[in-house]
Amino acid sequence: MSRLFVVGTGPGDIQLVAPKARAAIQASTDLVAYGLYLNLLGEVCDGKNHHDLPLGEEINRARLALDLAASGKTTALISSGDIGIYAMATLVFELLDQQLQGKENHPEWLDVQIEVIPGISAMQAGASRVGALLGHDFCTISLSDLLTPWETIEKRIHSAGTGDFVVSFYNPVSKKRDWQLNHARDILLQYRPASTPVLLGRQLTREDESVRIITLDQLDAKDVDMFTLVSVGNSESRHIVNGSREWVYTPRGYKKKLGVEGSV
Amino acid sequence: MSRLFVVGTGPGDIQLVAPKARAAIQASTDLVAYGLYLNLLGEVCDGKNHHDLPLGEEINRARLALDLAASGKTTALISSGDIGIYAMATLVFELLDQQLQGKENHPEWLDVQIEVIPGISAMQAGASRVGALLGHDFCTISLSDLLTPWETIEKRIHSAGTGDFVVSFYNPVSKKRDWQLNHARDILLQYRPASTPVLLGRQLTREDESVRIITLDQLDAKDVDMFTLVSVGNSESRHIVNGSREWVYTPRGYKKKLGVEGSV
Incomplete structure (x- = not known):
């Protein structure tokens, strides 16, 4: 066989x-x-x-x-x-x-x-290292335009913006590609606050892991390489600091402020 | 400690x-x-x-x-x-x-x-059981409107449509909720063909697992329960049949028809 x-x-x-x-x-x-x-x-x-x-x-x-x-x-x-x-x-x-x-x-x-x-997948490892970034609706977008036209990718980033999805960028940069990530950031900034938390997770769960939490307006391709996962929170994602430890989570829904509680 | x-x-x-x-x-x-x-x-x-x-x-x-x-x-x-x-x-x-x-x-x-x-996660188990449904950009949407207003969810489904994301629906139905899934189907049908492959994966990887591949226009809430993952392909997802075995995969990009080949 x-x-x-x-x-x-x-x-x-x-x-x-x-x-x-x-x-x-x-x-x-x-x-x-x-x-x-x-x-x-x-x-x-x-x-x-x-x-x-x-x-x-x-x-x-x-x-x-x-x-x-x-x-x-x-x-x-x-x-x-x-x-x-x-x-x-x-x-x-x-x-x-x-x-x-x-x-x-x-x-x-x-x-x-x-x-x-x-x-x-990397987005899951990254989310777990900082708390619960994928706690509500999310999407993944590859920024590689070798097999997909940039216009299609750009349209998709706009869709992620209108839908307020948490966004994980795969293939954010490569040796030959460095401008797409900053372009993607600028699109998302049209839809969510500059203060939106962003995870940069490099070599996740490996010996030389590094995890940084920044804000969307600080996102810059020069800080990202092929081994880095970039996950951008949605408009409700929260960055909290507890002493020396910091976390990012995305709440389950949008009714929380109203005090509504419940299950699935 | x-x-x-x-x-x-x-x-x-x-x-x-x-x-x-x-x-x-x-x-x-x-x-x-x-x-x-x-x-x-x-x-x-x-x-x-x-x-x-x-x-x-x-x-x-x-x-x-x-x-x-x-x-x-x-x-x-x-x-x-x-x-x-x-x-x-x-x-x-x-x-x-x-x-x-x-x-x-x-x-x-x-x-x-x-x-x-x-x-x-369930979407990954489901994709693996039918091949490679998550091979390109995808999103997840919870259809539970207990914590998120339906208007927000509806907008998000439209965004998934305009972005042509593969879509996995979590919490597709519950004992108290049965109409959202059909509504979501009707929205997606505005953006992608009726023939789009859909995975219904129930009790994935468990003893009583059942896996069905249907088309988007066949999707009906009556065939779905709380233990079912519903994943809808994008406009390029392919359903192929090899003898008694069938598969669904989503190609890596949108340039394939042009014969372009390459890496990240």
């Missing part, structure tokens, strides 16, 4: 890797992943065949994983975070789709038994 | 409970949770003091957890999914905030050392 596990291993902390993800890696002979992720996982990857491809080779990595699995090797395609969120899982199904449409010539892919195992 | 763990235990499958969540429960003497969640967790909860309060008593549950921890008992406040997403974490910080503002009379709460541990 051909098996492919599509596995998210969470933000970095080995203690946040689900047992199911670990078991899938253990059951595999071949691992396809960007090298850095495997280093974080440690000994569970020992004795496996590692297949590494550089960043930017995402489609080829998905192709390789399907090829390996189709050849009879139990394979795990691995990424950090949730592999279903802005990550490799969707590429596997894009390739299957292409094959089903006759645009690829790999009928053997269709016999691969695929299982996707979710992981904790 | 006063310690409070605020712990999300994922969608239900014990294999998706992070080791960090399990360790926090093990380190606690007192567990505050809706009883059903503890049943799912099994033996890790044995020998602990269980504090159960009925659904609807959310604020009192958070209060109890802070009180227990402040009294010196290492305590875990537990919910399924991610406790930071539409769940108990935000109530703990609301109470702290009230205390900091002098609106509560529990200065001892401020000495509690709080740690939030995220978990895999």
Whole structure:
């Protein structure tokens, strides 16, 4: 039987890797992943065949994983975070789709038994480190305009503004892209206060983690890199300071001021 | 030292409970949770003091957890999914905030050392069971209008429509609420095709799990209950069928048709 596990291993902390993800890696002979992720996982990857491809080779990595699995090797395609969120899982199904449409010539892919195992995404790790930033309606927006026109992204940021969603920006900057994040900030400032709390979480849950809480008007791309999650509160999000500890939370609703209380 | 763990235990499958969540429960003497969640967790909860309060008593549950921890008992406040997403974490910080503002009379709460541990949320479990529905920008919207006016929720659904976000509805219906979901469907139908794939995931990753893929125009509140996640694809989400197996995925971007390829 051909098996492919599509596995998210969470933000970095080995203690946040689900047992199911670990078991899938253990059951595999071949691992396809960007090298850095495997280093974080440690000994569970020992004795496996590692297949590494550089960043930017995402489609080829998905192709390789399907090829390996189709050849009879139990394979795990691995990424950090949730592999279903802005990550490799969707590429596997894009390739299957292409094959089903006759645009690829790999009928053997269709016999691969695929299982996707979710992981904790960066926005969740970030929110937990500062309290409960995702306590009410939220959205995620990728600022990468390589596959999506900037006009579409810009429209989406306006929608996040009108809807007053908590917004987590994925791919906020890259080596080649640095202006989008400041542009996004300026759009959101049309809809919510300059004092809105913003989380900058770098290398979340990893040894060199840094977590900063700033305000929306202080957000600047120069303080952000590829390893940074940027989450912007909604108009009701609160930044509170208790001695040396500070927190950000987003209340559950908009009726609180009226003293209304209740459940779902 | 006063310690409070605020712990999300994922969608239900014990294999998706992070080791960090399990360790926090093990380190606690007192567990505050809706009883059903503890049943799912099994033996890790044995020998602990269980504090159960009925659904609807959310604020009192958070209060109890802070009180227990402040009294010196290492305590875990537990919910399924991610406790930071539409769940108990935000109530703990609301109470702290009230205390900091002098609106509560529990200065001892401020000495509690709080740690939030995220978990895999229902939308992630659902997306993984059908492929990669969350492969591109997405949002979550709670349809509960007990704490948020319906006008605010309605506006947000329109924003999800204009932004073409994949939308996951939390609290889609309850015993007392049944009309909001159909209303939300009708709004989204103004923005995306009737054929848009929709996931109905009930009791995800649990023994009695059921997963259905329907189209947006087929979505009806009568097929949905409190244990069902409803996730609606964006205008590009694809439903593909490979023999007896079907999948839904959302492609990474909007330039694919042009043949553009690349990375972040």
